[in-house]
Structures are given as structure tokens and as C-alpha cells.
Amino acid sequence: MLFSIQKRNNAAVAAEMPSAAESDKLARAAFENNPWLQSRQSLTPLPDTIANWRAASFALMVLLAFSIGGNIWLASTPKIQPYVIQVDEKGFAIPIKPLDSVSGVDQRVIMAQVETFIFNSRIRVMDRNAQLIFAQDAYRSVKANSFASSKLDAYFRSAPPTSAAAPVTIEFDAIVPVTAHTYQANWSEVSTMSDGTLTPQSRYEGLFTVTVSPPSDYFDMLNNPMGVYITDYSIEAVRTYN
DSSP: OHHHHHHHHHHHHHHHSOOHHHHHHHHHHHHHTOHHHHHHHHHSOOHHHHHHHHHHHHHHHHHHHHHHHHHHHHHHSOOOOOEEEEEOTTSOEEEEEEOOSGGGSOHHHHHHHHHHHHHHHHOBOSOHHHHHHHHHHHHHTBOTTSHHHHHHHHHHHHSOGGGOSSOEEEEEEEEEESSSSEEEEEEEEEEBOTTSOBOOEEEEEEEEEEEEOOOOSHHHHHHOTTOEEEEEEEEEEEEEEO
16 A cells, blocks of 8 residues: 555656756756856856967967077176277277287387286385275286186285385386287386485386286276286296496
8 A cells, every 4th residue: 555655756746847858948047047057157267268378378488598598698698898999180089990819919008007917016115005996907907717816825825025125126127029919018116215325226027918908897998908918927037237
């Protein structure tokens, strides 16, 4: 008896359930009447759209890498380019060509730099502050981390400029080119004692190797505008006479 009643109830429920077509129709109607579900579907990316966005993102990353690399290269490239100039009769500077090699620098400029280095490193004065300025100017003429820089350090350690017993004056005899990168200088040094007497004149001869390195920044341009540096040198006493 109970089984018959349950069977009739199941049949009634089955009769009341809609068919598959009716269920699909009801679901579509519910979707069309629900704005939230419609918005969610419109915001869900399709597989093709995802692939396109990935390709675009990869292309942008490549462009960004090239841009960063280019900016780094530009930042590390020297912005200062010195020029050899000529001044006309009216006082106007006319650029001739960029300063990029020893051959592009007048030999008189290189000889003047060699003379300046010798003068600043060998002269002695009793004014301590002035003597320190001469020593600093001597370092501006040598290439950093070069043999010349090491030799100048050793020379100042063995004969500190500020501990000189008497002033020393420099007199140049000649500065001549030996090769395209090496110059020979001859000069004499005389010390003046406190009573005004002069010590015997000492003569020296030196060979100086030079190179041209155009300034790469503002401070290099201030310290050595022409970029003429001494990379190595050797000095020996020739003779001493009264």
C-alpha cells in the first residue's frame, strides 16, 4: 500500500518537472533577465584575447629592455667633445676638428703640458699652501692608475714638497719630441739658501710618455681641458756645476 502511494507521488513529481528543452529555455531567460551574469560574461576574456594580450605584453617588455639599455649607453657616453680651434684676426674662435688623438694635438700643446708637469712637481716654495697647490696641479697632468701616477706618489713620499729646506727654481733648456708619444726634456734646478746664496746648479734629463684622452665629464674638463696626460716618465741627473 505504501509502495503504491510512493510510486504515484514520484510519477506526479516527474510529470511536473520540465523537459530538457524547457529547462534550457528557462535558464536562458534567467540569464537574460540577470544583468550581473551578463556583465560577468562580457568581462571574461576569451582564449584568443588572452593570447593577444600576452604577445603585446612580451613585445612591450622587449621594447622596454631596449629603451633601458639605450639610456644606460647614452648615460655612459662622454658628452663633452673638445675641439681644436683657431682664433681669427677678429678674435672669433673657429672650430677646426675634434680632439681625438695625439696626432690631432699640436706638439706645442703637448710640450707645454710636459713642461707644466715638471714645473709643478719639481718646484719648491716656502709657502705651504702654494706648495700643495703645485703638487695638486702635478697630479692633474698624469693619468690616474698609471706608471706616472705611481712614480709621482713615490717621489713625493721620498721628498715631501712641504718639507723643502730652501726654495727651488726651474729653468728649462729644451723639450723635444722623440716619437709620436714620447718627449725628452732638459732642465736645471737651483736652490736659494736663506742667506741668499745659490746652490750649485743641477741639470736633469727626462723622458715622458704622453697620451690624449678627451674629457669625459665636467670635472675632467676643468682639471685637464685638452686631455693630454703623462702615462710614464723617467728622470735622471745629468751633472752638477757651479
